[in-house]
Amino acid sequence: MDDSLIIYVVASMVTVMAISCWRRRCQKSLAPVPSGYGKVFKSHLFGKPTIVSTDPEVSKFILQSVSEDFVPFFPGSLTELVGKSSILVINGSLQRRVHGLIGSFFKSPILKAHITADMQRDLQEIMASWRDDQIVYIQEEAKYMVFQIMVKTLIGLGPGEHLQFLRHQYQKFVAGIISIPVKIPGTRFYRSLQAKKRMMKLVKYIIQEKKKNNTGCISRDIIDAFLNDGSGQLTDDLILDNVIDLMIPAEDSVPVLITLAIKYLSDCPLVLQKLKEENTKLKHKSLEGEDLQWMDYMSLSFTQNVISETLRMGNIIPAVMRKAIKDVEVKDHFIPEGWCVLPYFRSVHLDKEIYDDAYKFNPWRWKDKDTAASSFTPFGGGQRLCPGIDLSRLIASIFLHHLVTGFTWVAEEDHMVNFPTVRMQRNMPIKVKRKNIDILLS
Template structure:
């Protein structure tokens, strides 16, 4: 019986392997046929498409979550050059760590390249996401939200909320307990952003939303496999639960007749427009998508700033001195800190810029080639993805002296 089971296992495995090999070979053949034979020196960059179906996605993701996220790119850049081919997130991809090549692509019009997002990202965002809609509706949403985020009312609210949440958080700290900076900054940033989006205050509902959002965001960089048990599936289920929370808030706002009031958050702004295109589903989906910086990029940036400053006492001293001087001036005048105060601190702005350079919270941008394109002798085939990887450029010694050294003074004008 065991021998029969063993042979069945071997037989099934062999058939499965053959099927995978045939499908993969057919896929590679199709890819090869889609690449024209150039009459000139223009050629597909060196590189590898990796394993069947998954390509090099698993290795890319594992490196992204390591202490050296640039290792995936650095290894291939040294092996193949600054521009190379790969296969990530289910798509054959040309990866560029060359600033000149990336600049040409990003400045191209829609006839050559259009925005592209990994399958896992588009699945999570949905068809009504501001990333996927276009035309007049996209311009309307961009305009409404952009104007609100620039409004004096919101700047005042965020400045006040940030100070309150930071103070409340620090009041809970104890000398005999370790402080996990990223967890603390994540908690503060998420609460500030969620309040600006949907006016939800700290409490049980906020904690529920935060818990679901932590599951949701794990799917942004995952294999595009939507089956029960997969990360993408779990993230989609978490989003459904979050949508219910936001829908309840939207319904409450509609019933309260807020259209005659001054908008307090982004939902108020979109509801006040009274457009039939701005459905409750569209508003709810986009509110969740816009929470991402509060859970991911902003907390990471704040944590890195503290880490870099801890490793550079001179910068920490200068930053403290500049901020304490402002605090004394405001105290003497009996005035509260306001948004514009922070913009008036030159060294603080340099610290932020240097943290952005080294932290690279936005690692790159993807585009899809609409036709065969040649740049600097490299062929980017029609239908392929182009990945402009910023991190390698920001840490390139050809662009910055001592690129791995935290040096805010490099931005001094």
């Protein structure tokens, strides 16, 4: 049976089970300590008894918990593909060390300055090739663009044959992330493992070359940052697994964030108008000869609100999964050892009690709302809070700025799908028209 069919059947079963559990949850209590009527209920996911939390307080508790209580849980296929040293699966002091290292690297103002300059240059080049009335597939363009930027940031590899090879292999690798873990030639999982091996060979070669020439001073990319760590804890295998896994958001989450923002903007002319006004002011600065810096983009408050609202409604990562390694009690709920817990962000982000008119794309709501509140967790939280927050926002802001100040567009028919990952089904086709620079200056 074809992999995709198996996934479809399993997914349908999981969905049906989840819905029936959802329906029953009003009558059933959470064993062994009753939860009563509420937002926390039992289910069965990926073959594991699972407690689903749609309660922000319970979810916050789980996210903030230490690895002595909960560890990440992933379906079998994912664990094998990401590798046993990946930050996604390691725990304790090693996870904290790798998380800290990645976090401080991505927070570095020097890195942000490089990314801003590279991205502005690459975007201008790409957008210069767009012709009037051309159909541009935003999701594809964003994937191409972000992958190029991220690979440079992660392994120092610029455009060329190797980058193309890496991207090709990467697409095969990612395609197997949600698949049945059957290691037989011809299955998606097998192809994915083979692609990872080929990528590892290339990245291993780069690591070795860097080791030969490494002076231990400046970290130009994440491999340098790992090699300069000096703790002796970070083996080559750990560096390899993590460098490759860090490409996942480049090919998926960040491009999808950009794509969904453009989808919502296309549906909401008032929001688009306000975004254009804010970005046109910034464009004047660059037309007057000033180079735009990363802080210029991050200070665009309405643009940041558009990004927050896209994250809230789009739910690019709708949930995370943890496994209890001992009995845990939280807010009258008892989570037995060995059970999984799924803090389900999507329900919270679309909860009418928390967000007025929750299904309306309304960036103005963020004017007085705290993006650090426990009810807003698009990047997770606690010790495993995504270290790529600033970077994702920066890349999305730069993309939006160049699009809204350089072009007008009409979106073609497309729709969002949520399974197995969030994306636009037809890659978000838009028909673009270049803006007249004189109009912009007037």
